Amino acid sequence: MNRREFLNVLAAANAAGLLLPASxxxxxxxxxxxxxxxxxxxxxxxxxxxxxxxxxxxHFREPSVNLGIAGMAGRAPHLVGPSLLEHFRIAPGSRAAHAFTFLDFERLAGLYGxxxxxxxxxxxxxxxxxxxxxxxxxxxxxxxxxxxxxxxxxxxxxxxxxxxxxxxxxxxxxxxxxxxxxxxxxxxxxxxxxxxxxxxxxxxxxxxxxxxxxxxxxxxxxxxxxxxxxxxxxxxxxxxxxxxxxxxxxxxxxxxxxxxxxxxxxxxxxxxxxxxxxxxxxxxxxxxxxxxxxxxxxxxxxxxxxxxxxxxxxxxxxxxxxxxxxxxxxxxxxxxxxxxxxxxxxxxxxxxxxxxxxxxxxxxxxxxVRAPYEATLGEVLAVTDATLYRRGNFNGSFDQVILDALMAEKDAEIAFSPGFRWGASLLPGQPITMESLLDQTAITYPYVTLSNLSGAQIKTVLEDVCDNLFNPDPYYQQGGDMVRVGGLSYACDPTAAAGQRIQDMTLNGKPLEASKTYKVAGWAPVAEEAKTAGGEPIWDLVARNLRARKIIAPPRLNLPTLKGVDGNPGLAV
Missing domain, CATH: 3.60.21.10 (Metallo-dependent phosphatases)
Incomplete structure (x- = not known):
């Protein structure tokens, strides 16, 4: 498509009523x-x-947290917000700034589409x-x-x-x-x-x-x-x-x-x-x-x-x-x-x-290809009063919606949701449709799980995932984000040694006990046995929760207290 053909396409869009002459x-x-x-x-x-x-x-919101540790600290790709704009000499508020950062996301999304x-x-x-x-x-x-x-x-x-x-x-x-x-x-x-x-x-x-x-x-x-x-x-x-x-x-x-x-x-x-x-x-x-x-x-x-x-x-x-x-x-x-x-x-x-x-x-x-599914995709489950997004090292507002639904529907004390990076963003006032939910959850192993885990086992899970993210040797990183955690509060020091990054775990203000058993909900198990365990697909559980709530207020993000990363340009505050 050369310049003339490109302009012809624009003109055809105008003729079809998709653009006004001035537009x-x-x-x-x-x-x-x-x-x-x-x-x-x-x-x-x-x-x-x-x-x-x-x-x-x-719409897709870029992360405000993308920490680089050890040799990766302070260099691309571990730059977010103002640090990224400065490094790549991008003007704040520009189309490029909206594309490459989370800054002023709601306003610029309305401006640039x-x-x-x-x-x-x-x-x-x-x-x-x-x-x-x-x-x-x-x-x-x-x-x-x-x-x-x-x-x-x-x-x-x-x-x-x-x-x-x-x-x-x-x-x-x-x-x-x-x-x-x-x-x-x-x-x-x-x-x-x-x-x-x-x-x-x-x-x-x-x-x-x-x-x-x-x-x-x-x-x-x-x-x-x-x-x-x-x-x-x-x-x-x-x-x-x-x-x-x-x-x-x-x-x-x-x-x-x-x-x-x-x-x-x-x-x-x-x-x-x-x-x-x-x-x-x-x-x-x-x-x-x-x-x-x-x-x-x-x-x-x-x-x-x-x-x-x-x-x-x-x-x-x-x-x-x-x-x-x-x-x-x-x-x-x-x-x-x-x-x-x-x-x-x-x-x-x-x-x-x-x-x-x-x-x-x-x-x-x-x-x-979408025609057979439009009715299902278009079902409105609820309306969001907040920007819902996923991307970020530790949690996102759509992740929090999933965590809250897991704990409510499974009567669980703690919930885990995978640190997946994909999933479109929603702006305040937009409907949460079934399509929106599937954009966050559509996988071939979507089963919901409910497990009894000891405090020691929970710490092991968090430490293992944290090492996948923050091991100083990139060849030992698996490239996902941290597992999203509901109910449980904790601190994280990404600069600490393996096995010592997760600290100060508490539940309802009380320290997590290594020998005590806790009720933990989750989804997306990789074990083959989960296929026959009878867990419902995560989208069914979350859809049920959203239909009952109807309006989704800004969720309170359950984020860890971060240590050892002050001044890191991969963290925007």
């Missing part, structure tokens, strides 16, 4: 300015990641590709999961949308929670001739064979480009092992180096890693693996306006992360000289629905 002129001017991205170099790579099945435009939506993303992809012949569109995974329609179609709605969007290559994480047979079915049937799945770190459990191609070689304007896949290394730990029983994962740094070397030996002038490691892991890998020009990363949902440049024994590697929920499109342009990358330009483009008219073909697909 058309403003939209043309704003879009031309905001999305001005001159082509550069010989090879262009477009990057999306962690869309989490969000086909429609949404919703973000994402595949129909709007498709318009941007076509626009960027118009003056970049041969540009590859890479998908970092977490695409098929995160909505009611994705759950009910086993990701088929997103499979069709990705094909229509023009994705060339992808890697995996939450896709695997539909089961290995479903992933293979998509790879071998739906994606055949359209999209390649690559993953150098997924092997068969019996003989260690590659399950997918480690990399694919593509010719872009006469330049050989190798795209190496790196699926989420901890899939069988963070998600149910039984869903991928015949596959093994892992970081596999040595295998990555061998794959890079093989790609170079095969003539690749450009080598990029399409990663779902999480950005801290990518930064460490970039410092240890030679010969990678860029790592296009995902998993941790970090919208980074500029890449980090990491030195290693073989030179330098660019490390990026392209946010989540269909909110961004990364554009990496590379100039190649003498068989090597000589220069680059990078831009992470926020997808503002009010600046980008819906692509008609993608819009029609979305309407078609």
């Amino acid at each position: 058309l002129a403003r939209a043309q001017t704003a879009a031309e300015s905001f999305y001005d991205a001159p082509a550069f170099g010989d090879v262009s790579l477009l990057h999306i990641t962690d869309c989490h099945a969000q086909l429609k435009p949404i 919703k973000v994402g939506g595949f129909a709007h993303l498709a318009t941007l992809v076509k626009r960027v590709r118009a003056n970049r012949p041969g540009a590859l569109l890479l998908d970092g995974g977490d695409t098929w999961q995160g909505s009611g329609t994705a759950l009910w179609t086993q990701g088929q709605d997103m499979v069709e949308a990705a094909k229509l969007l023009g994705v060339d290559v992808m890697t995996l994480h939450w896709e695997c929670t539909y089961g290995q047979d479903r992933v293979r079915e998509v790879a071998e049937k739906d994606f055949a001739g359209h999209i390649e799945i690559v993953a150098q770190n997924i092997k068969s459990a019996d003989f260690g064979d590659d399950v997918f191609k480690p990399y694919t070689m593509r010719a872009v304007n006469g330049v050989k480009v190798a795209v190496i896949g790196q699926a989420f290394p901890y899939t069988p730990i963070a998600n149910p092992r039984y869903m991928v029983a015949d596959w093994t994962f892992g970081i596999r740094e040595e295998d990555m180096q061998k794959t890079v070397d093989a790609a170079r030996a095969a003539g690749a002038a450009v080598v990029v890693v399409l990663s779902h490691n999480g950005m801290d892991v990518d930064l460490k890998m970039a410092s240890r693996v030679s010969g990678v020009d860029a790592i296009l990363g995902g998993h941790t949902h970090d919208g980074m306006p500029a890449p980090s440049v990491v030195a290693n024994p073989g030179g330098k590697t660019l490390v990026t992360n392209a946010g989540s929920n269909g909110k961004f499109l990364g554009v990496l342009d590379l100039a190649v000289s003498g068989g090597r990358v000589a220069d680059f330009r990078y831009r992470l483009m926020p997808v503002f629905a009010d600046l980008l008219p819906a692509d008609p073909e993608m819009d029609a697909l979305i309407t078609r």
Whole structure:
């Protein structure tokens, strides 16, 4: 889609009554300015990641807490709010400031509107590709999961949308929670001739064979480009092992180096890693693996306006992360000289629905795949008087709604909810629909649990999850946020040693007793036995609670008292 075609789409939207004449002129001017991205170099790579099945435009609040510890303290991606704006020289109150931070979220959301939506993303992809012949569109995974329609179609709605969007290559994480047979079915049937799945770190459990191609070689304007896949290394730990029983994962740094070397030996002038490691892991890998020009990363949902440049024994590697929920499109342009990358330009483009008219073909697909479910999705469960969001290291207001519902419906003293990063945000006054709830809970193992745990066991659970988040060695981090906790108060020192980060645990003002048993509600168990234990889906429990409450007042966030992080730029106060 060139400039003329882009303006024609705007004009067509106007003719259809979607834009008034004055709005058309403003939209043309704003879009031309905001999305001005001159082509550069010989090879262009477009990057999306962690869309989490969000086909429609949404609001999405970025975190106010994203702590970096030890070697990660004070550097991207662990910058939030004013620290992020200052580091990347972004003007406060601007569109970019709204896209990349939580600051003044409600007001700027009203001013700039919703973000994402595949129909709007498709318009941007076509626009960027118009003056970049041969540009590859890479998908970092977490695409098929995160909505009611994705759950009910086993990701088929997103499979069709990705094909229509023009994705060339992808890697995996939450896709695997539909089961290995479903992933293979998509790879071998739906994606055949359209999209390649690559993953150098997924092997068969019996003989260690590659399950997918480690990399694919593509010719872009006469330049050989190798795209190496790196699926989420901890899939069988963070998600149910039984869903991928015949596959093994892992970081596999040595295998990555061998794959890079093989790609170079095969003539690749450009080598990029399409990663779902999480950005801290990518930064460490970039410092240890030679010969990678860029790592296009995902998993941790970090919208980074500029890449980090990491030195290693073989030179330098660019490390990026392209946010989540269909909110961004990364554009990496590379100039190649003498068989090597000589220069680059990078831009992470926020997808503002009010600046980008819906692509008609993608819009029609979305309407078609949603049609059988619209009545169910549209049920209004309650209305919120507060901004409901999820993203943040320790808790979010929508997480708190889930915790409160668990404790109320299960008559539990304590509740745990997983530290998932996905889920759209709602503004004050918006209805909480079934779709809104499913955006927070739609997984293939949604079972509610009720357990009797000792105080010692509860501390062990919290310490284990905290170590996954704050271990000073990124290779031991699993990239999620801290388990959300209801009822129980505690302190957390992320800088402390393993086993000593969780402190001062109290329940109703009394210290938690190591030997005493407590009633704990939760959901999303990874053990296979939970499938037959009879637990109801979390969305049924929360929907029942919301219907009874009708109006959701601003929830009181149960947050730990933080220690050892004063002045950390990953914490906005």
